[in-house]
Amino acid sequence: MSTIQKLCYSAILIAFGVVTSQLIYVPVGFAKAFPVQHIVNVLSAIILGPGYAVLNAFCISLIRNIFGGGTLFAFPGSMIGAFFAGMIYLKTKKYWLSAVGEVFGTGILGALASFPIAKFIYGQQVVATFYIVPFLVSTSIGSLIAYVMIKLLSTNPSFTRIIGGKKK
Numbered sequence: 488m489s490t491i492q493k494l495c496y497s498a499i500l501i502a503f504g505v506v507t508s509q510l511i512y513v514p515v516g517f518a519k520a521f522p523v524q525h526i527v528n529v530l531s532a533i534i535l536g537p538g539y540a541v542l543n544a545f546c547i548s549l550i551r552n553i554f555g556g557g558t559l560f561a562f563p564g565s566m567i568g569a570f571f572a573g574m575i576y577l578k579t580k581k582y583w584l585s586a587v588g589e590v591f592g593t594g595i596l597g598a599l600a601s602f603p604i605a606k607f608i609y610g611q612q613v614v615a616t617f618y619i620v621p622f623l624v625s626t627s628i629g630s631l632i633a634y635v636m637i638k639l640l641s642t643n644p645s646f647t648r649i650i651g652g653k654k655k
Contacts, residue, residue: 488649493535497543500527504547508556513625520621524561525629526636528569529589533582533637534650537573544569559608563600564622568593572630582637586630594623 504527513520524547531540544565551557571592576585598618605611605618640646 488535488651493539496535497531497539497546500531500543501546501550503527504543505550505554505556508547508551520625521557521561522625522629522632524565525568525589525593525626526633528565528593529572529586529630529633530637532569532572532576532585532589537570537577540569540573541566559604560601560618563604564593564597564618564626567597567600568626571596582634582641586634589630589633590623590626593626595619597626598622 504524507523508521511521511523524544527547528540528544531543535543545562548557548561548565551561552559568589569592571588572585573588575588576582579585598621599615601618601622602613602615605613
């Protein structure tokens with residue numbers, strides 16, 4: 488896939504992530520659970536690779552924050568999850584492991600990385616594990632939806648050409 492094609496797919500996924508963030512989210516304290524972000528992370532990881540997945544997550548988080556539709560928690564959660572989803576898919580070529588990487592990266596590591604933001608930037612008095620459950624709920628739903636979407640798309644020859652052959 489050419490760089491121009493990757494940039495076009497990125498733009499579409501970023502636009503989808505930003506627009507749906509205004510429509511589909513669940514407030515959880517100071518954070519917002521945003522399952523569509525995790526769909527975009529897994530799709531970006533599989534279609535474009537880990538670098539683009541992380542950049543897409545960053546762009547969506549940045550645009551959401553600029554327009555007041557997000558919080559600073561979006562950065563560590565989405566970017567760590569996208570990285571793990573992309574790296575695991577790169578190494579294994581397994582859709583389901585990419586989704587698991589997203590869940591682990593966002594639900595555990597991203598939630599733990601959000602603790603310093605909560606404590607030092609927002610001044611919240613929370614324990615380090617406070618965000619694990621809400622992040623896990625959000626990423627589990629989004630990653631499961633992404634996995635189902637990818638499995639359905641993988642039956643389409645046009646899609647398999649985009650990602651370079653049939654994967655599992």
